[in-house]
Amino acid sequence: MAIEQLIDIVLLSLLVITGLAIVRLRSLLAVAMLTSIYSLLSASLFVVLDAVDVALTEAAVGAGISTILLLATIALTSDEEKRPKHNRLLPLLVVIFTGGALLYGTLDMPHFGDPHAPIHAHVAARYLRDTPADMDVPNVVTSVLASYRGYDTLGEVTVIFTAGVGVLVLLGGRVRKRSIGTKKK
Numbered sequence: 001m002a003i004e005q006l007i008d009i010v011l012l013s014l015l016v017i018t019g020l021a022i023v024r025l026r027s028l029l030a031v032a033m034l035t036s037i038y039s040l041l042s043a044s045l046f047v048v049l050d051a052v053d054v055a056l057t058e059a060a061v062g063a064g065i066s067t068i069l070l071l072a073t074i075a076l077t078s079d080e081e082k083r084p085k086h087n088r089l090l091p092l093l094v095v096i097f098t099g100g101a102l103l104y105g106t107l108d109m110p111h112f113g114d115p116h117a118p119i120h121a122h123v124a125a126r127y128l129r130d131t132p133a134d135m136d137v138p139n140v141v142t143s144v145l146a147s148y149r150g151y152d153t154l155g156e157v158t159v160i161f162t163a164g165v166g167v168l169v170l171l172g173g174r175v176r177k178r179s180i181g182t183k184k185k
Contacts (some may be wrong), residue, residue, distance in 0.1 A: 004048065011045045026081045032070040039063035053141055061160060069167050076171060 018038045025031050039062030046055035110117035127144055135143040145153050 007048055008045070011041055011048065015041050015045070027079060028074050028081055029071075029079045031081075032067060032074060035070065036063045036067040039066065053145060065164065069164070069171075072171055073167075 015038065018034055018041060022031055022034045022038065025034070039058055042062065043055040043059040046052070046058060114120075127140055127148065131137065131140050131143045135147050137143040137146075
């Protein structure tokens with residue numbers, strides 16, 4: 001077994017262990033910290049898979065911004081999860097149904113690394129051939145994300161920004177309500 005496969009197995013095992021720990025815990029502070037660890041493990045796995053751009057995004061958004069927002073939310077609310085009043089079977093069925101739908105959606109995808117996949121037949125060859133002349137950028141991934149798919153990247157950044165502003169607005173409303181309530185006492 002190659003060292004890369006061993007690293008993959010260790011990282012995937014740590015991801016599974018962390019995910020199971022997240023599901024089992026009731027302390028929201030511990031869950032927030034484990035979620036951050038899960039994001040860092042995911043970023044490490046992306047680095048091993050040579051997807052450094054995705055790893056950077058996962059580390060910044062998943063481990064960085066999300067952890068700050070979770071901790072801010074916990075500071076304004078309770079740090080313990082309340083016991084659910086409903087049966088646990090319904091959420092389990094929703095997860096199983098969603099997972100089955102996602103797996104069904106992947107059945108017609110080309111196999112990993114298939115040289116005859118549509119992406120390799122048209123666009124990839126053009127990007128590899130034309131990037132040095134069109135962009136004068138040595139890294140093809142950077143040129144694709146910044147130039148060829150610039151509007152797509154702008155859209156992704158806009159979605160992340162909008163989500164962050166939405167959370168801050170929700171947290172800001174909670175702070176005002178709490179401060180108003182304490183003034184009346």
